[in-house]
Amino acid sequence: MNKFDKQEIISFFGILNKNNINYILLRNIGNELPDNLSKTKDIDIIVKIQDKQKLENVLLENKWEKIKHPHRRVPYLYSMNAFDFYNLKGLHIDVAYELACRSIITRQWIPLDQKIQDNVWRYKREVHNSPWKYLLSYEIEMVHLLTRCIFDKKIFTKGYISRIDEIYPLSNKDVLAEYLDLVFFKFRYTLLKKVKHKEYNTIINEYLTFKDY
Incomplete structure (x- = not known):
């Protein structure tokens, strides 16, 4: 087995x-x-x-x-x-x-x-x-999954995307934004927009080239 x-x-x-x-x-x-x-x-x-x-x-x-x-x-x-x-x-x-x-x-x-x-x-x-x-909590799980994909794995896999899509609607968006700001600073605006619109394939490249801190 x-x-x-x-x-x-x-x-x-x-x-x-x-x-x-x-x-x-x-x-x-x-x-x-x-x-x-x-x-x-x-x-x-x-x-x-x-x-x-x-x-x-x-x-x-x-x-x-x-x-x-x-x-x-x-x-x-x-x-x-x-x-x-x-x-x-x-x-x-x-x-x-x-x-x-x-x-x-x-x-x-x-x-x-x-x-x-x-x-x-x-x-x-x-x-x-x-x-x-x-x-x-849903908000901290979101942070955990996003940091795993961006920093650790350097890819958004199907399983992670599915879980992010599942819990994003359940998250308090103000709390989530506050947490993401502690990790991603001004990039959190772009990150949240891309998660909302399920644009996962461009997140990592845009993070690596982001300059507006």
Whole structure:
């Protein structure tokens, strides 16, 4: 089989929930979780830094293994906390402690503005009838997906576009604009216009050539 057993994924989130780990599921592109996660994919979560050691203890007690992160050689700037990576039977958990993006040219990891970091936890969305308990607010998820596409992946893939199109109408546009201004400055006007009109194929080039800061 080319996908993970659903019960392995449910069990992982059950461990987090049972032990009151303060976490949020960062992404579920294409609704892969819990039924259709490819064995080439990880589960991406963000955990409150105060629960870092607790998370490690709980996972090790449940036979998870802490392994070297694939991006361990990439520098983390501004005292950013490094990612952690856990494995159980090939299922990998990628743990962030801050929302971050990679610099365009030198590719270091840079944490997003502190206001965004604080609001990750202040406005997390509780969900029901799923193995995980919390998701990002729609506005912060929008920021996360856009920074992932522009800075990290340098491409808007079909799955990301679909999710952005799904949650953009659900977002508070004033709040979203405020967050994007902290990352993209004056380019946020262009960015929001292009998202609204679904002009994803020109966003990255226009960002790279934008001069009106």
